[in-house]
Amino acid sequence: MKPDVRKISEGLVAGRFLELARAISLVEQDDPAVNDLLAEIYSSTGRARIIGITGSPGAGKSTLVAAMTRHFRRQGRRVGIIAVDPTSPFTGGAILGDRIRMADLYTDRGVFIRSMATRGFLGGLARATNDVVDLLDAGGFDIVLVETVGVGQDEVEVIRTVQSNVVVLVPGMGDDIQAIKAGIMEIADVFVVNKADRPGADRTVTEVTTMMSLVEEHGDWLPSIVKTVASKQQGIEELDQALDAHFNYLRTSGELDRRNRERVRIRVETYLKESFLRKLIDETLGRDAYDATLEDVLGKRVNPQGAALAMLEKAGL
Amino acid sequence: MKPDVRKISEGLVAGRFLELARAISLVEQDDPAVNDLLAEIYSSTGRARIIGITGSPGAGKSTLVAAMTRHFRRQGRRVGIIAVDPTSPFTGGAILGDRIRMADLYTDRGVFIRSMATRGFLGGLARATNDVVDLLDAGGFDIVLVETVGVGQDEVEVIRTVQSNVVVLVPGMGDDIQAIKAGIMEIADVFVVNKADRPGADRTVTEVTTMMSLVEEHGDWLPSIVKTVASKQQGIEELDQALDAHFNYLRTSGELDRRNRERVRIRVETYLKESFLRKLIDETLGRDAYDATLEDVLGKRVNPQGAALAMLEKAGL
Numbered sequence: 001m002k003p004d005v006r007k008i009s010e011g012l013v014a015g016r017f018l019e020l021a022r023a024i025s026l027v028e029q030d031d032p033a034v035n036d037l038l039a040e041i042y043s044s045t046g047r048a049r050i051i052g053i054t055g056s057p058g059a060g061k062s063t064l065v066a067a068m069t070r071h072f073r074r075q076g077r078r079v080g081i082i083a084v085d086p087t088s089p090f091t092g093g094a095i096l097g098d099r100i101r102m103a104d105l106y107t108d109r110g111v112f113i114r115s116m117a118t119r120g121f122l123g124g125l126a127r128a129t130n131d132v133v134d135l136l137d138a139g140g141f142d143i144v145l146v147e148t149v150g151v152g153q154d155e156v157e158v159i160r161t162v163q164s165n166v167v168v169l170v171p172g173m174g175d176d177i178q179a180i181k182a183g184i185m186e187i188a189d190v191f192v193v194n195k196a197d198r199p200g201a202d203r204t205v206t207e208v209t210t211m212m213s214l215v216e217e218h219g220d221w222l223p224s225i226v227k228t229v230a231s232k233q234q235g236i237e238e239l240d241q242a243l244d245a246h247f248n249y250l251r252t253s254g255e256l257d258r259r260n261r262e263r264v265r266i267r268v269e270t271y272l273k274e275s276f277l278r279k280l281i282d283e284t285l286g287r288d289a290y291d292a293t294l295e296d297v298l299g300k301r302v303n304p305q306g307a308a309l310a311m312l313e314k315a316g317l
Numbered sequence: 318m319k320p321d322v323r324k325i326s327e328g329l330v331a332g333r334f335l336e337l338a339r340a341i342s343l344v345e346q347d348d349p350a351v352n353d354l355l356a357e358i359y360s361s362t363g364r365a366r367i368i369g370i371t372g373s374p375g376a377g378k379s380t381l382v383a384a385m386t387r388h389f390r391r392q393g394r395r396v397g398i399i400a401v402d403p404t405s406p407f408t409g410g411a412i413l414g415d416r417i418r419m420a421d422l423y424t425d426r427g428v429f430i431r432s433m434a435t436r437g438f439l440g441g442l443a444r445a446t447n448d449v450v451d452l453l454d455a456g457g458f459d460i461v462l463v464e465t466v467g468v469g470q471d472e473v474e475v476i477r478t479v480q481s482n483v484v485v486l487v488p489g490m491g492d493d494i495q496a497i498k499a500g501i502m503e504i505a506d507v508f509v510v511n512k513a514d515r516p517g518a519d520r521t522v523t524e525v526t527t528m529m530s531l532v533e534e535h536g537d538w539l540p541s542i543v544k545t546v547a548s549k550q551q552g553i554e555e556l557d558q559a560l561d562a563h564f565n566y567l568r569t570s571g572e573l574d575r576r577n578r579e580r581v582r583i584r585v586e587t588y589l590k591e592s593f594l595r596k597l598i599d600e601t602l603g604r605d606a607y608d609a610t611l612e613d614v615l616g617k618r619v620n621p622q623g624a625a626l627a628m629l630e631k632a633g634l
Contacts, residue, residue: 035622035623038621038622039619261615268610268621272594272597273590274590275629276629279629294582302356304355305351305355305588306352307585308592312592312593315634316633317593
């Protein structure tokens with residue numbers, strides 16, 4: 001049955017869960033109606049705060065997301081949770097106990113939880129995640145929390161499109177461990193040292209401070225460091241304040257505009273590239289001719305660039 | 318001065334350093350002559366073993382690369398080193414002591430070391446790295462070692478195109494730390510527990526073994542785990558054997574063919590997508606019209622997909 005785009009978009013913008021869930025399913029299935037639907041709801045987007053929560057599975061990231069959600073709920077704000085991490089309790093990848101501890105969130109009508117952990121997402125995980133962020137935004141969710149491990153091509157692309165990014169660490173990681181994080185130091189707007197009731201929390205704070213002094217580029221914003229015990233709801237108020245301070249910085253510095261622009265650019269270019277490639281292979285050249293060309297490259301009869309140039313020429317480009 | 322492609326490619330294939338260095342510079346500068354040069358040398362590629370070395374800056378990855386290089390050199394094999402990690406001694410990002418410890422490699426004519434750590438690499442870091450692999454391969458290097466941190470979009474793309482990937486860990490990482498690695502567990506063909514003379518090496522081996530049992534998909538190949546003390550040249554023979562075993566598996570299982578195909582596919586598609594986007598923006602639409610469209614998306618007058626579709630239509634696609 002062809003989905004009724006108008007009905008779904010109206011229901012979604014009115015805040016109804018049924019239509020929101022339906023819309024997300026359409027995105028997941030890369031349904032032909034998705035373009036119309038996304039176009040329909042796009043003017044209703046732009047109000048949500050989009051916050052990334054990045055960290056290792058062991059860092060208690062999902063517990064932190066749950067604690068933040070409860071905090072925001074007490075402020076009367078609606079929260080959308082998108083879990084990209086396949087080991088997150090929100091994606092069903094974790095032990096039952098974790099899910100039970102989050103039962104209150106699943107029954108709260110002001111919270112919408114969606115797992116994006118399925119592999120081989122039609123149309124690409126990063127694109128789908130951004131589309132779901134739009135749907136939640138248009139659906140009136142004040143906060144959208146995007147939970148990722150922060151490793152892998154898709155996840156990095158997701159992180160690049162959030163407004164604020166929280167990097168979650170835990171005490172007891174040695175120097176070597178902090179070093180691992182070097183690659184994601186630059187994407188952190190706020191650091192959380194979670195499980196801060198464990199020994200070594202202060203040492204971890206010191207280590208992060210030291211590391212930050214080594215990273216040359218973090219613009220005008222010096223990432224803040226917040227200690228939390230998410231399982232006991234401790235430090236969440238401070239985290240909220242740190243995120244508010246960051247958002248304030250984003251707004252007053254012009255950085256919010258820059259990030260929104262970057263988000264738009266990445267989304268448009270990803271879509272352009274993927275659509276072009278699909279059309280080129282499936283329509284202009286045909287899958288067989290394309291595979292034959294790859295075979296030629298494999299057989300050293302032509303090099304990758306030469307093959308690509310010839311195909312672009314065939315496509316009239 | 319227009320580069321003499323024929324002269325450079327002949328010199329390179331004959332194994333001359335001068336022409337090799339010149340060719341790599343052309344790739345770095347994305348010189349117009351690069352396509353001809355890469356086409357010229359491509360039929361001479363396909364002989365080198367391409368091995369990725371992935372791990373945190375603290376893991377002693379560069380020391381391991383140096384130890385492996387010395388080992389391969391004693392076997393009479395020529396080794397190319399491509400350092401993508403910006404904190405690697407090979408890229409000049411580390412302390413002088415590290416560089417001095419590698420002085421023997423810099424003066425060995427059977428070793429070629431190249432840093433790819435410069436940001437904003439013209440034409441893309443992943444593409445440039447693959448092109449340099451081709452140049453070293455055609456230049457007669459038997460082994461090409463590609464050193465990466467394994468974090469970030471470009472690096473992940475680089476890792477996807479090597480034949481064997483070595484993931485370097487160090488003892489003393491707790492469970493939380495190993496969990497960090499979950500995302501890269503699946504890309505490891507061989508694990509190295511380096512600095513194995515430190516306490517906790519066996520525990521780390523056990524942890525990796527446990528983690529591997531939790532990862533569902535690693536095909537028919539169960540990654541081997543090798544303990545090394547790279548600074549003392551210990552365990553390198555075992556690592557060589559583990560890599561040989563993996564290469565043997567690749568060959569006999571048909572996986573080598575599959576990886577080579579995947580490598581070709583990624584390279585061709587990356588080139589197609591980037592070339593298309595550049596042509597679309599700079600030639601078909603013009604930079605101003607493109608920026609205006611992004612502005613429309615930012616102003617919510619059109620959504621990302623809608624904007625992309627309209628642009629594709631304008632380009633006659």
